[in-house]
Amino acid sequence: MPALTSIRTTGDSKIEIVNQLLLPHTTEFLEINTIDEAHDAIKTMKIRGAPAIASLAALAFAADLSRVSTTLASPEDVRSYVTPILAHLYTARPTAVNLGAATRRLTAILDASIAAGKSAKEICNDLISEAHKINDEDLSRNKSMAKWGGDWLADVVKQNGGSGIELNVLTVCNTGSLATSGYGTALGLITYLHETGKLGKAYYTQTAPYHQGSRLTALELQTLQIPSVMICDTMVGSLFQHHNIHAVAVGADRIAKNGDTANKIGTYNAAVLAARHKIPFIVVAPISTVDLSIADGSGIPIEHRPPLEACLVRGAVYPPPADGAGKQAVVMLTPPNLSLEGIYNPSFDVTPAELITAIVTEKGVATRREGETVFDLSGVV
Numbered sequence: 192m193p194a195l196t197s198i199r200t201t202g203d204s205k206i207e208i209v210n211q212l213l214l215p216h217t218t219e220f221l222e223i224n225t226i227d228e229a230h231d232a233i234k235t236m237k238i239r240g241a242p243a244i245a246s247l248a249a250l251a252f253a254a255d256l257s258r259v260s261t262t263l264a265s266p267e268d269v270r271s272y273v274t275p276i277l278a279h280l281y282t283a284r285p286t287a288v289n290l291g292a293a294t295r296r297l298t299a300i301l302d303a304s305i306a307a308g309k310s311a312k313e314i315c316n317d318l319i320s321e322a323h324k325i326n327d328e329d330l331s332r333n334k335s336m337a338k339w340g341g342d343w344l345a346d347v348v349k350q351n352g353g354s355g356i357e358l359n360v361l362t363v364c365n366t367g368s369l370a371t372s373g374y375g376t377a378l379g380l381i382t383y384l385h386e387t388g389k390l391g392k393a394y395y396t397q398t399a400p401y402h403q404g405s406r407l408t409a410l411e412l413q414t415l416q417i418p419s420v421m422i423c424d425t426m427v428g429s430l431f432q433h434h435n436i437h438a439v440a441v442g443a444d445r446i447a448k449n450g451d452t453a454n455k456i457g458t459y460n461a462a463v464l465a466a467r468h469k470i471p472f473i474v475v476a477p478i479s480t481v482d483l484s485i486a487d488g489s490g491i492p493i494e495h496r497p498p499l500e501a502c503l504v505r506g507a508v509y510p511p512p513a514d515g516a517g518k519q520a521v522v523m524l525t526p527p528n529l530s531l532e533g534i535y536n537p538s539f540d541v542t543p544a545e546l547i548t549a550i551v552t553e554k555g556v557a558t559r560r561e562g563e564t565v566f567d568l569s570g571v572v
């Protein structure tokens with residue numbers, strides 16, 4: 192069965208996303224026809240995943256500019272039109288830097304094309320072409336990262352006396368094709384180990400409250416026929432105590448210059464427990480996730496989602512109705528009179544660099560020097 196996809200473009204260049212709020216039991220594709228629809232889909236998490244939201248923003252930008260380019264007579268008309276659009280898209284979600292990297296990259300193309308004295312039409316073509324590259328390049332870099340990280344892990348296990356096969360890897364959240372433009376980041380590493388005969392089992396946390404793990408990673412691993420085990424978020428410590436886990440591999444939403452990494456809430460917990468059990472902790476993320484303008488994790492903005500989202504269990508009724516159509520089951524987990532002020536709901540946490548064993552990008556694997564608590568990422572960005 193083919194891998195799932197977060198975004199697809201149809202023959203007549205329409206953009207469609209799968210509504211991830213309804214997965215796994217309902218697969219519904221939504222057309223994204225405007226910038227505002229793209230912004231809303233990102234903000235409400237119909238689409239999520241740091242690289243995937245950057246890809247949708249870029250594709251929506253390109254489609255919008257294609258529609259209006261003939262009305263933009265001068266380079267300054269182009270600048271006046273695209274600048275507020277890029278600024279608006281960046282406001283959709285604050286923590287993942289890939290979205291900001293994409294808008295900055297398009298702004299740089301705008302500046303360079305104007306400085307080169309190009310016509311409005313040429314500038315629009317340059318921007319549209321670059322926007323499509325942002326989406327198109329994701330798949331190949333994910334496969335590069337998967338190989339870098341998978342080969343590194345197998346070598347480390349062998350250096351420590353292991354066989355380098357039957358590797359059991361825990362992951363948090365969802366970092367597969369539903370979070371990217373294909374193959375995934377941390378889940379790409381797990382897929383690579385499976386494809387090369389080195390994987391034992393993939394373990395994954397449910398990742399409440401959005402349940403990226405139980406709703407999305409479960410679906411992806413079953414689709415890819417990768418042997419897997421789901422655990423509740425509270426079970427990571429017990430898993431490490433009673434099972435032979437060779438590594439934890441996670442994605443990232445923003446990596447600071449020193450290697451401190453923001454990722455889905457619960458990642459820090461897993462990192463602390465991995466350190467306690469001397470299990471390698473690997474972050475897998477494209478260079479566009481590294482934010483060298485931020486010195487350390489204290490500078491990473493952490494998104495707090497609406498408190499009500501922490502009280503809901505999104506999913507489907509079980510067993511699925513006879514007609515097979517999944518229903519959106521939304522269950523209030525708290526007393527109806529609970530004040531929303533009494534709910535803490537950060538969507539991400541920051542794992543200090545000292546708890547991270549390796550950071551993998553499409554350029555290679557970075558590890559900390561002996562005795563160092565921070566990374567020098569210059570070799571992998």
Ligand SMILES: CSC[C@H]1O[C@H](OP(=O)(O)O)[C@H](O)[C@@H]1O
Nearest residue numbers: 239240241366370442443454455
């Ligand atoms: C491919 S990395 C995806 C990254 O994004 C997820 O967050 P969200 O589902 O809220 O977009 C999670 O942090 C993943 O690691």
